[in-house]
Amino acid sequence: xxxxxxxxxxxxxxxxxxxxxxxxxxxxxxxxxxxxxxxxxxxxxxxxxxxxxxxxxxxxxxxxxxxxxxxxxxxxxxxxxxxxxxxxxxxxxxxxxxxxxxxxxxxxxxxxxxxxxxxxxxxxxxxxxxxxxxxxxxxxxxxxxxxxxxxxxxxxxxxxxxxxxxxxxxxxxxxxxxxxxxxxxxxxxxxxxxxxxxxxxxxxxxxxxxxxxxxxxxxxxxxxxxxxxxxxxxxxxxxxxxxxxxxxxxxxxxxxxxxxxxxxxxxxxxxxxxxxxxxxxxxxxxxxxxxxxxxxxxxxxxxxxxxxxxxxxxxxxxxxxxxxxxxxxxxxxxxxxxxxxxxxxxxxxxxxxxxxxxxxxxxxxxxxxxx
Amino acid sequence: xxxxxxxxxxxxxxxxxxxxxxxxxxxxxxxxxxxxxxxxxxxxxxxxxxxxxxxxxxxxxxxxxxxxxxxxxxxxxxxxxxxxxxxxxxxxxxxxxxxxxxxxxxxxxxxxxxxxxxxxxxxxxxxxxxxxxxxxxxxxxxxxxxxxxxxxxxxxxxxxxxxxxxxxxxxxxxxxxxxxxxxxxxxxxxxxxxxxxxxxxxxxxxxxxxxxxxxxxxxxxxxxxxxxxxxxxxxxxxxxxxxxxxxxxxxxxxxxxxxxxxxxxxxxxxxxxxxxxxxxxxxxxxxxxxxxxxxxxxxxxxxxxxxxxxxxxx
Numbered sequence: 001x002x003x004x005x006x007x008x009x010x011x012x013x014x015x016x017x018x019x020x021x022x023x024x025x026x027x028x029x030x031x032x033x034x035x036x037x038x039x040x041x042x043x044x045x046x047x048x049x050x051x052x053x054x055x056x057x058x059x060x061x062x063x064x065x066x067x068x069x070x071x072x073x074x075x076x077x078x079x080x081x082x083x084x085x086x087x088x089x090x091x092x093x094x095x096x097x098x099x100x101x102x103x104x105x106x107x108x109x110x111x112x113x114x115x116x117x118x119x120x121x122x123x124x125x126x127x128x129x130x131x132x133x134x135x136x137x138x139x140x141x142x143x144x145x146x147x148x149x150x151x152x153x154x155x156x157x158x159x160x161x162x163x164x165x166x167x168x169x170x171x172x173x174x175x176x177x178x179x180x181x182x183x184x185x186x187x188x189x190x191x192x193x194x195x196x197x198x199x200x201x202x203x204x205x206x207x208x209x210x211x212x213x214x215x216x217x218x219x220x221x222x223x224x225x226x227x228x229x230x231x232x233x234x235x236x237x238x239x240x241x242x243x244x245x246x247x248x249x250x251x252x253x254x255x256x257x258x259x260x261x262x263x264x265x266x267x268x269x270x271x272x273x274x275x276x277x278x279x280x281x282x283x284x285x286x287x288x289x290x291x292x293x294x295x296x297x298x299x300x301x302x303x304x305x306x307x308x309x310x311x312x313x314x315x316x317x318x319x320x321x322x323x324x325x326x327x328x329x330x331x332x333x334x335x336x337x338x339x340x341x342x343x344x345x346x347x348x349x350x351x352x353x354x355x356x357x358x359x360x361x362x363x364x365x366x367x368x369x370x371x
Numbered sequence: 372x373x374x375x376x377x378x379x380x381x382x383x384x385x386x387x388x389x390x391x392x393x394x395x396x397x398x399x400x401x402x403x404x405x406x407x408x409x410x411x412x413x414x415x416x417x418x419x420x421x422x423x424x425x426x427x428x429x430x431x432x433x434x435x436x437x438x439x440x441x442x443x444x445x446x447x448x449x450x451x452x453x454x455x456x457x458x459x460x461x462x463x464x465x466x467x468x469x470x471x472x473x474x475x476x477x478x479x480x481x482x483x484x485x486x487x488x489x490x491x492x493x494x495x496x497x498x499x500x501x502x503x504x505x506x507x508x509x510x511x512x513x514x515x516x517x518x519x520x521x522x523x524x525x526x527x528x529x530x531x532x533x534x535x536x537x538x539x540x541x542x543x544x545x546x547x548x549x550x551x552x553x554x555x556x557x558x559x560x561x562x563x564x565x566x567x568x569x570x571x572x573x574x575x576x577x578x579x580x581x582x583x584x585x586x587x588x589x590x591x592x593x594x595x596x597x598x599x600x601x602x603x604x605x606x607x608x609x610x611x612x613x614x615x616x617x618x619x620x621x622x623x624x625x626x627x628x629x630x631x632x633x634x635x636x637x638x639x640x641x642x643x644x645x646x647x648x649x650x651x652x653x654x655x656x657x658x659x660x661x662x663x664x665x666x667x668x669x670x671x672x673x674x675x676x677x678x679x680x681x682x683x684x685x
Contacts, residue, residue, distance in 0.1 A: 078469035312476035
């Protein structure tokens with residue numbers, strides 16, 4: 001079957017490998033553009049959050065490319081994401097698209113439907129091929145994340161502007177086409193070394209800023225207007241707290257088995273937020289506390305407009321900011337977010353952080369001379 | 372003798388309950404329970420401009436109108452100097468369902484706005500696994516104020532009174548009215564005339580019989596949701612969907628009321644609109660936030676009623 005799926009950052013590289021392992025033909029929708037959003041937004045209920053609209057746009061563009069199946073993850077609340085798939089299925093159905101819509105979630109009752117769905121997902125494949133696909137997908141996801149993390153450190157130090165992004169993109173395309181574990185490993189080494197060689201080691205100390213928030217807006221560059229790149233060019237080393245691999249492990253596997261218990265998150269968020277509030281709300285609060293303890297210079301909290309769990313986090317973050325003496329900038333994105341406004345706010349935030357560092361240094365010098 | 376009297380006076384403590392959110396579902400239960408435990412229950416006055424403004428200026432701007440109103444009510448109670456503030460953390464009120472992500476973090480958010488002199492009572496109410504867990508939370512809370520037998524009795528009496536009240540709400544009066552209109556949405560909007568611009572009264576004065584989801588017995592609501600391909604996991608959304616099915620045959624129109632930015636309503640709205648379209652029942656979605664003007668709403672209501680009348684007269 002020809003399967004299309006929504007984008008989540010660079011995860012498509014791994015998803016393609018996985019789908020091939022399952023015996024399907026993956027149809028990757030084009031990376032998000034204005035058209036994706038307009039198309040998705042046209043058929044979405046107006047008040048849903050931005051991810052819903054871009055994801056629907058991805059699906060429509062995938063179907064346009066000839067897909068006959070759509071894969072999407074589901075869930076059982078309290079975040080809206082759990083019901084996205086069902087509404088998107090209905091919207092596609094009402095638009096007259098003849099597609100098989102498969103929601104990947106832990107079944108509750110309705111086990112016959114779930115079994116049929118599973119038969120469907122396990123297409124024309126065998127155990128060996130499936131195992132190979134899973135292994136390849138996991139390895140590719142690891143390389144993607146590793147490369148992205150190194151790029152975050154290299155970008156503010158790069159020798160000429162844009163080199164990191166260009167090289168990273170090139171390597172990711174090579175990775176996408178890699179068919180064996182050996183090839184993946186070679187690309188991993190090439191990428192790591194290549195990226196490191198782009199770094200100018202004479203760069204003075206840089207500001208370090210952490211990014212927290214709702215996973216889709218953190219990871220998907222189209223939705224966050226390439227936030228990480230923008231910060232890199234402003235001379236900021238970005239620390240990402242959200243890892244796709246960890247998300248898959250914790251939220252998909254462990255949660256499905258009922259083993260995920262948020263204990264370490266709750267420990268971090270102690271005194272601020274004591275309960276899971278759906279989505280990444282608890283994560284945002286917990287990670288901001290962790291980042292503040294790591295002596296970062298600032299935190300950027302990004303989430304889609306009307307995202308309920310993150311609004312709860314946003315209500316609590318000022319307290320963290322006050323207690324921990326760390327500036328936190330909240331960025332809320334929707335389909336009307338303009339790039340210029342975004343850039344202005346980032347520049348202002350970075351200016352503020354630089355000033356804070358300078359003032360701090362002056363104070364310290366004064367103290368030294370006095371002492 | 373004198374000493375025991377003074378102790379008696381001291382032990383009458385005031386507990387404040389904000390008149391917002393799930394107060395509208397459970398006010399009977401909560402009031403009776405705390406009164407039986409020997410508290411003086413203070414409920415904040417019905418929402419007014421001053422209360423709402425207090426919430427608007429304090430609460431984070433992305434939250435929905437109902438949450439902002441809740442913060443306003445809590446602050447009003449704090450101003451009245453109550454000893455305790457009852458801010459339950461309502462995760463779920465029915466099996467396998469959630470209320471809303473906002474409710475989950477509410478006590479943690481409120482703690483920032485409330486001075487330390489006011490103690491927050493926030494039991495975790497989570498009926499996702501079993502519904503008896505609700506009672507257990509209340510009993511556990513009560514045990515820090517009274518003896519086990521008193522608490523047990525207080526809970527049973529409160530529960531009984533709540534049950535009687537809910538059942539009386541299920542009786543739908545069969546008066547003859549020109550229009551039969553169902554108002555959907557969270558109950559804390561429908562029952563708060565200040566927030567919804569007096570919607571129900573206005574409709575009644577236009578000669579409409581108003582139905583709401585609270586008139587549908589819970590078991591019927593569950594049952595009527597069976598046709599959905601995927602069950603809804605928010606209680607308010609499930610009740611709305613159940614109410615549509617329950618009343619659909621006699622309805623002339625459906626009004627879906629939701630606070631701006633409400634996640635559950637934004638999705639279930641699609642299902643409701645689809646069902647209404649199938650049966651060609653006109654539907655109007657009213658979105659409410661702090662900028663809603665009553666005049667604009669009245670115009671829309673009148674237009675909607677006119678449309679229904681025209682449709683009825685063929």
